Amino acid sequence: MARLIVHIGAPAAGAAPLQSRLARRAEALERAGACWLDASDLAGGRPNLDAMVKLSGRGEGFRARIGLRRALALCKPRAEICLGSSERLWWLEDPALIAGFAEGLRKVYERIDIVACLPRQDRMLVAQRAPAAAPRALTPAARLWGTEPRALPSWRPEFEGRLDHAARLDRWRAAFGADAVHALVDPRDAPEPEAAPTLAATLAGLAGLPAELFGPEPPLRPRRGIRAARALMAMEAREAGLGPRERREIAAAAAATKSGPSLKPSRAEAAALMARCAPFNARLEADWRGPDGAPLRFADDLSDWPEVGTDRLSPEAGRALRKLLMEMLARMTAEQKAAGLRRARVPRLGPEAGRAAGRTVGEVRKQAEWGELGWRKRIRRRRRLAAAGKL
Incomplete structure (x- = not known):
């Protein structure tokens, strides 16, 4: 029977x-008797199992x-060795679902290996701010951590289970067995980054394939940060209830300013999170070992965070955001009036609105009563009724 590594x-x-590396090396893997489980035939071309x-x-x-x-x-077997990747699996919490997944895979695979690569919690949350600020529909990061305009979201009770790496690994170990679950620390977060095992090398070792088959190992680079002004303005706009079109305009306006710091929390905030x-x-x-047999431990260096965080809008960015919001809310009012709907009250924002993250949101949330889904749906409904001669 075949073997699966996920x-x-x-x-x-x-x-x-x-995922990009394995997708590019799919043909070389096939020649070596392995298969990259590309879900394109069932999932609209997505190169993973999400x-x-x-x-x-x-x-x-x-x-x-x-x-x-x-x-x-x-996950249907397509070769002697099948490789797959989906970080969405990390968020499964129901032990019964994981156990059912394991039971189904055991019917078609002789051996199953589960691999997890763990980031340090503070760096993971800061890296998740970029997808949380995306102007499109709610991303997993926005669902999980919210769109509060800060580098680190305010602590909430549900974060405890989501940041407990050991507990999540234990669920998979209970379903697949102790020998089937393998974990390693992201080399960027390890005490000795250059000597730490890498994810690709771990997968190659489990599959019994040469590491060269996965292509050259890229050099270790810090996670790419998002510009503070862009992230904060985008999250402010989402919190204010503006729609995707308006959020795209705000993101484009913020991206036009290429200067400015990356979004980072203060060192004290990061230390408080790591203390939790x-x-x-x-x-x-205590309970887990990496591929090299060493205990899984994160580096405790917080020097990459500044003494004063960069997650507050500058007065200039605040004024730019206030101007954009006022223009968009005025446009909303004009469209509502043209459609014959009750006119929405345009919020009055004070001269200091936007100076600190959250202040603009509070004003807009209290006074802008027409969210995108509300007033746009009413306009569309009124137009349909007019076209049908029912008004």
């Missing part, structure tokens, strides 16, 4: 580069569910 995440720990996990809700109501029928179809995560990481170090 990388399950976590986020901000090299999943996208790994299609088998459905995410819903946000905040405390966030849920991840796996469709077992689709998951088993996507210390019990989780102590259990991780």
Whole structure:
């Protein structure tokens, strides 16, 4: 029977580069008797297995569910060694779902290996701010951590389970067995980055394939940060209830300013977060070993965070945001009036609106009563009724 090796995440720990590398090396892998499980035939061309996990809700109501029928179809054996990757699997919390997934895979695979690459919690959350600020529909990062305009979201009770790497690994170990689950620390977050095992080398070792088959190992680079002004303005706009079109305009305006610092929390805020995560990481170090046999431990250096965080809008960025919001809200009012709807009250923002992250949001949220879904749907409905002669 065939063998399956699945990388399950976590986020901000090299999943996208790994998926790109394996997709580019698909033909070389095939010649070596291995297969990259490309889901393009069932999932609209997506080069990973994300299609088998459905995410819903946000905040405390966030849920991840796996469709077992689709998951088993996507993981169907196509070679002696099958490789797959989906960081959405990391968010499965229901032990029964994970156990059902394991039971289905055991019917078609002789051996199954689960691989997880773990980022340090503070760096993971900061890296997740970029997808959380994306102008498109809610991303997994926005669902999980919210769109509060800060470098580190304010602590909420549900974060405890989401940042406990050891507990998540334990769920997979209970379903697949202790010998089947392998974990490593992201080299960028390891105490000795250059000597730490890499994700691609770990997968190659488990598959019994030469590491060269996956292509050259890229040099270690820091995670790319998002510009503070762009992230904060985008998240402010989402919190204010503006629609995708308006958020794209704000993102474009913020991106036009290429100067400015990257979004970073203060060192004290990062230290406070890591203090909350210390019990989780102590259990991780005690219970888990990496591919090299060393305990899984994160570097404790916080020097990459500044003394004063860069997650506050400057007065200039605040004024630019205020201007954009006023223009967009005025346009909303004009469209509502043209459609014959009750005119929405344009908020009055004070001269200091936008100076600190959250202040503009508070004003707009209180006074702008027409969210995108509300007034746009009413306009469309009125136009349909007019076209049908029912007005």
